[in-house]
Amino acid sequence: MIRTGRADVSFDGIRTEFGLPSSFDAAVLAEAETAVSRSPGDRPDLTSLPLVTIDPPGAKDLDQALCVLKSGDGFVVHYAIADLGLFVTPGGPLDLEVRRRGQTLYLPDGNVPLHPTVLSEGAASLLPGVVRPAVLWTFTCGADGVPTAVEVRRAMVRSTAQFDYESVQKSFDAGDPHPSVAALAEFGPLRRALARERGAIELQLPEQEIESDGEGWQLVTRPRAEVDSWNAEISLMTGMAAASIMLEARVGVLRTLPDPDAAAVASLRKSAAALKVAWPADLSPGAFLAGLDASTPEALALFTDATRLLRGAGYSAFNGSVPELVTHAGVAAPYTHVTAPLRRLVDRFATEVCLAVTAGQELPSWLAEALPQLPSLMGSSDSLASKVERASLDQVEAWVLAGRVGREFDAVVLRSGDNEAEVFVSAPPILAKCSGKRLPEGESIRVRLAEADPVERRVRFEAVR
Structure with a gap:
């Protein structure tokens, strides 16, 4: 681990360069404080479900809590998502501000949150041991991991424990996982196998992370544990189910990515041949990449080259007619964002669409009017987040060297x-x-x-x- 050698260096220059807000306006904070005490209304009490959260160490903005259980030959998956719809009044100061921000921005010395922390790290967060309003997705799945029934509804839930990826992985390695996630070791690989069959494309490039140990900043890379991948599959399954609900109702907002063009695939095949990495003619790019040993230099080069396969990501809003492009090439299926509303704007709106559709209700006017605005808002926000992340890494790399x-x-x-x-x-x-x-x-x-x-x-x- 390499340190900068200074603990006082900050990222204020990046905040200034990109015009990042340092606080919320008084009207926004006042609305958030008032919303904390808002009644959740009449919703089922499902606090008996033994939900748990898995997040990075020290995280307080907890969007998801899960419970994966065996049921005969199949599985039942409960996935609770923080219910921001309860706390944000459409058209109010808070709603307007989070539309402007788009998503939480992460810098090493402090985040720029999407919502005031009284909500994102307090009343709306699925913290352990406290009752919280949530949107609960329940999947009944067969032995092959494919959902046979999907239910989404508002409920009151309670997370029983907060875990991090490393500790959960260690519990699996020791053969003593928590009962709420024990079945994840069987369900997760089933879902990953389904992803490979669909042709999903995953790039296992090394992820740089910035840490502080009190003496300065350091750069580290963390190998992705199996638990990370298994947990991600639950979120992907939920996003795919939400997209199916929207497409059937012909209303919603999708996360889209066009299929890779023939030239990009041909270029990747040429690179594989030059590196003497066998690629059978009948194997899809996703299946080929999934079979590589990510620790080898050849794989690193091919994963980098394969970034050309995943260009053109965007959002597509629709109401009444289905857009031409409805799939996400990385997922190899229709997909939308619904699992991180504390940290990403579009998830709250997409969730509200699913709740209205499955309840047989018309979309409220504020939601229908907001849908066409989301692609532009999220596109700008994603671009800014990418630039801030890259600038932070560039800064620490320069400090370290x-x-x-x-x-x-x-x-x-x-x-x-x-x-x-x-x-x-x-x-x-x-x-x-x-x-x-x-x-x-x-x-x-x-x-x-x-x-x-x-x-x-x-x-x-x-x-x-």
């Missing part, structure tokens, strides 16, 4: 151009540009640090010949 110009490192060439390549340095974990003509993709090389500028947030290496 400052003063080390001229030193050499081991790297893997991820993507090569005529005069410049993208490389991954494993220690410290850095993704950066590297000068050099037609460097060999998928091969380990030696690189020299040519530049590390914390002011410009720029890092550049050069190949050692």
Whole structure:
């Protein structure tokens, strides 16, 4: 682990550059405070369900709580989602502000939350041991993991415990998982197998994370544990079910991604051949990528090249007629966002559509009027979030490497151009540009640090010949 060596460095420059808000207006905070005491109305008491949450350590904005149970040869999955619809008045100051923000932005020294923390980390969060209003999805699934019945309704729930991914993975490894998630070890792989059969595309690129240990900032990479993947499948299943409800009713908002074009697939096949990685002709890109050993240099290069397969993501709102594109190539099915309303704007509206449709009700006017605005709002928000994340990583990379110009490192060439390549340095974990003509993709090389500028947030290496 490599530290910056300073605990006082901040990311205020990034906040200023992107115009990030530092607080909420008084009217927004006042509405949030009032909403805390709002009555949840008459809804079923399902606090007896042994729900648990799985989130990063120390998280307080808990969107989801789950319980996966065996039922004969099949499964019953309960998935509770924070009910922001109770707390946000359509057209009020809070609603207008969260539409402007779009989503929670994550910086290493503090987040820019979508909602005031009195809601996102308090009254709306599915914290352990307290009764909370929620939108409860219940899936009855067969032995193959495919839902045979789906129910969505408002309810009162109570999470019995808050876990993090590492501790849950350790419990599975020790053979002693919590009863509420024990069946996840069987259900999760079934859902992943279904995803591969659909042709879902998953890129297992190393994820850089920024941490503070009290002495400064450090860069780390964390391998994705099986529990991460299993848990993600529950969210994906819910998003697919929500999309099906919307498409049947011909109203809603989808998360879309066009299928990869033939040129991108041909380019990936060419890269695989150059790296001497076998790709059977009848294997889809998703199935091919799923079979790679993510720890190898060849796989890292191919995953990077495969990012070309996943271009053109967006949102599609509709009311009365179904849009031409309704699928998400990464999921290989129709899909929408409904599982993170504390942190993402569109989830609240998509959830309200599902609740109205399944109850046989017309969409309220405020919801119908909001749908056409969501693609633009979320597109802008996603773009900003991506830029803030990249700027934060660039900043820490430059801090970590400052003063080390001229030193050499081991790297893997991820993507090569005529005069410049993208490389991954494993220690410290850095993704950066590297000068050099037609460097060999998928091969380990030696690189020299040519530049590390914390002011410009720029890092550049050069190949050692």
